[in-house]
Amino acid sequence: MEENILFNQTTVVTYFRLRGLSVNQKVQIAMFTMFLVFYLLTLMGNILIVITIIYDRRLHTPMYFFLCNLSFIDVCHTTVTIPKMLIDTWFEDKLISFNACVTQMFFLHLFACTEIFLLTIMAYDRYVAICKPLQYMTIISWKVCVLLAVAIWTGGTIHSISLTSLTIKLPYCGPDEIDNFFCDVPQVIKLACTDTHIIEILIVSNSGLISVVCFVVLVVSYAVILVSLRQRISAGRRKALSTCAAHLTVVTLFLGHCIFIYSRPSTSLPEDKIVSVFFTAVTPLLNPIIYTLRNEDMKNALKKLMGRAEGKGKN
Template identity: 80%
Template sequence: MEKAVLINQTSVMSFRLTGLSTNPKVQMAIFFIFLIFYVLTLVGNILIVVTIIHDHRLHTPMYFFLSNLSFIDVCHSTVTVPKMLSDTFSEEKLISFDDCVVQIFFLHLFACTEIFLLTVMAYDRYVAICKPLRYMTIMNWKVCMVLGGAMWTAGTIHSISFTSLTIKLPYCGPNELDSFFCDVPQVIELACTDTRITEILVVSNSGMISMVCFVIIVVSYAVILVSLRQQISDGKRKALSTCAAHLTVVTLFLGHCIFIYSRPAISLPEDKIVSAFFTAITPLLNPIIYTFRNEDMKSALKKLIRRKEGKEK
């Protein structure tokens, strides 16, 4: 009975997104900039996945997790950027309630899974650098598959719980979201009921996951840095390069999650800038960081290109 009442109270059939700007010239500039970012994200991350699949030398735990990261970044960017690009040419920028819910589900599925993946990658680097002789014993393929399945399962459970929290709330107006995509904090802010408990659950769930994983990652790299003091200079340089790349991605990605989900559902002017960076620019960093800074990836990529050129001839 209570469920039926909530459904009747939800009279909002769609939400109106404010977008990143209302200025036509600024909107057009945003469209071309983010279109370039999106295309580069797709090409770069798909190229990483294809290269890892085709080169047997890269069939190691590190590159298995890297291919997962690239796949997630493609999906994560696709959840929000195409809608934002199409809204550039729309005055109303509407998104239906159902589409909004779907966007929230997949946004949190890929974002949460990536948080767990970055944590697993930090553990993988810890084992590789601090326990190199036991690396393939500890990080065998069975362990990699279990960790991969666990992070996707945890991401799915988290996403279902967040989507359920959002759906259960009644929405009876207004329907304007001060963003360019649907996310839990902005949507629940429009609910016509007391959302304090929901906000507490959001902070305790997403905020806590982001903070705990960030601390685990920082501790892992602190232990790695201490261990590197005892290694020779060449090995130290390569390990530091890998760790620096990973920490760059972690800081930018988790920085957004901590900023957005570790506080009450209140819209701030900085939210749009942080979210734009999070959805469009951060997914592009993987191809740049892991390809241009990684000799193994560059070598495998050149080999793949030569192979394709040879087939064409």
């Protein structure tokens, strides 16, 4: 009996089992089709935005520089989780190695945190463009853009390393089932064979605080912008409102997930998986739709790019 207890205490988990979204095979096949379409559209939409911005010199402005970064992050962010989930729909046992789980958590938080910082920078960019148009190119110069890009990627990396380090230092000796379709810090630390109360507080104070603070900054920025727009002529006001509305939609969807998941203790709720689907699959797909269908400059650039491609095809 004592030998069995000793064995159980020293057992090290090398694989985790992902519960996924459903155990029904028909439902899983339907989800495979749906998420495959979502993933392909996300890749095509965001990659097309990146190519269009690089190709069209008229879009070589700070606003589209940040938008290009956003599309790149969305491609990376959705690729961290969706391909693995698509493969798992065909297997009853959805296994992921400990190292692969840690890698997935690292890149998930890297891209998510970087996107949060980027959305905040984009709000500041719109604030300067609308409230201080004559000083815009001085305040948001190309040098500043590059420095801000380096800063947000550095901040995202530091955040991800800190959370991942806290997670891998914990002992894991069973259970091994993660109640989701990908590895995330709150679900993984619940499986640790030790008290994780302090770790949970650190996660809330890190990820939760970042999400809440950035959301407050964004709301304040848009409030100031809306007050400023009251003095504008109707045409300029409509264009500015359209841009801000698109940005605010993305912010609400993305930061809503982060606040919901990371601003509370690591307890599972039925809504967690639904929110996670929006976070990993839906929001990256909506970004290219929102930023192209509501943006005349992007639509004109896309038409120009398509026209050039058709011309080369005929030749």
